[in-house]
Amino acid sequence: MNETHSDNHTDNHGATHTDNHGATHSSTRKESVTVLGLGRMGSALAGAFLDAGHPTTVFNRSPGKADPLVARGARRAATVAEAVAASGLVVVCVLDYDAVRGLLEPVAAELRGRTLVNLTSGSPEQARAEAEWAAGHGIGYLDGGIMTTPPGIGDSANMILYAGGPELQAAHRPALSALGDPVDLGPDAGLASLYDAGLLGLMWSVFGGWLHATALVGADGVPAKEFTAVSVRWLRTVSWFLTMYADQIDAGEYPGDDATIDIQVAGIGHLLHAGEERGIDGRLPRLHLELMKEAVAAGHGGDSYARIVEAFRGKRSA
Ligand SMILES: NC(=O)c1ccc[n+]([C@@H]2O[C@H](COP(=O)([O-])OP(=O)(O)OC[C@H]3O[C@@H](n4cnc5c(N)ncnc54)[C@H](OP(=O)(O)O)[C@@H]3O)[C@@H](O)[C@H]2O)c1
Known part of the structure; x- marks a missing residue:
């Protein structure tokens, strides 16, 4: 890893402070993060990191989607490898797990020793396979389930589910808290996807009952x-x-x-x-x-x- 991180603070709104000798106080320093994938959700994630004061490096397959984030202070990486090298915490949020593997397989060596947080939706089986792949390459892996839509990112009222590494979740909790309330589901990497699927089923059932009743009284x-x-x-x-x-x-x-x-x-x-x-x-x-x-x-x-x-x-x- 090419930098150290200060993870022992929970304030997401503080700024980096430099004393008269130019030394940065580690208690308020924000962890550097990289966001791979700048679709609707990835852009919201990167924006929340920026809002919370995290040095944020971004990469997207179609580079133009980085422009609004760069205008807000994000650093644009020209390649996935460059983006990964910029931070100890790498968040990926793309279409599906095939796209995740396509992006990350070529940079497995660069990811070694870093923490990869996969917030892409998929099945529990895909999540467990991804965790195995990461472990095989010496990469810390957290699988996540985002329980909101992009406008809800950054609001601590909304949950982001994490599975696969309680110790990684705890270590990166201050940064992850910038996205929403981090909920730790324990060491089984498949559980965030499983909860996500079940909770969406619950949402659709509630939507169905509410819409039926709304039509009835309407x-x-x-x-x-x-x-x-x-x-x-x-x-x-x-x-x-x-x-x-x-x-x-x-x-x-x-x-x-x-x-x-x-x-x-x-x-x-x-x-x-x-x-x-x-x-x-x-x-x-x-x-x-x-x-x-x-x-x-x-x-x-x-x-x-x-x-x-x-x-x-x-x-x-x-
Ligand atoms: N939107 C939501 O409300 C929501 C909520 C919870 C979870 N999620 C999950 O978040 C993930 C992203 O959703 P989204 O709403 O951000 O979708 P989106 O706006 O359609 O963005 C898709 C992203 O995936 C990238 N991508 C697709 N195929 C790729 C490939 N083969 N290689 C590299 N990058 C690829 C796209 O890059 P290009 O720009 O180059 O096409 C883009 O950055 C999905 O897994 C989704 O289920 C979304």
Whole structure:
């Protein structure tokens, strides 16, 4: 590595301070970072590093995309090798893992001893293979999952998931905090991609339920904005249900102390009826009803809704 890093501070807004003798105080010095890939997300990542005062080197296959970042103070690297050589922390965010390997394979030797943070989306299997490749070349490797869109980068309210190296995540935490709240998922490099896939599934399910309900109440003239204010409050209560049901799932027991599947079958009947009266597409609630009916048919109507996890596990509710 051709430079030292000061990772023992968490302030992302401080500036580098130089004393009267020209010495830089390491307690406030920002870690140098390199960002490879300057699409929508890579540009946002590099911009957040710049905003937080990190010396930032950038590279993109199509060089023009670096221009706005260079105008904000980034250093342009002409080649991937030059970009990698500039920093101990190298962040890559391109289309897919094939593009990552295409960029990095030729510079494996230059990456040795550095930390590579791969924020490109992919599968857990691809992430584990990339971690193995990195380990084989003496490269520190963190696989990440970005749980926001480019405008949300730099906001600590949003999570960036990291897997594959808790010690690397801790060492680079001050720099990584410039992008969002770093969440460490432990040493298995596949877990950031696995969480990411699951969390996107959760998002689509929530989107689906909210859009179906918005269409339903909209049929009676309720504006989406008005209904959404109530929906967001309801999601907080639903989050409380999830937390309670998670304990049941881990215990493998689903006591219907709060509400049973039987009572929810009745409830979803009201939703289906209201939808039919208004000409609303009922595919989504019918899927939920199908899962509930399977559990009831297997004798679990008195259990809590958390029992449905068994259907997703493929064991059926028998
Ligand atoms: N956008 C989001 O909201 C979001 C959220 C979470 C995660 N992500 C993930 O972030 C990654 C980038 O997404 P994005 O939105 O930034 O996409 P994008 O705007 O389409 O940018 C794609 C980037 O990949 C580069 N690229 C594509 N193929 C390449 C190759 N063969 N070799 C080298 N570079 C290549 C492009 O370079 P050129 O400019 O030269 O084409 C560009 O820098 C994806 O894995 C995506 O799933 C995105």
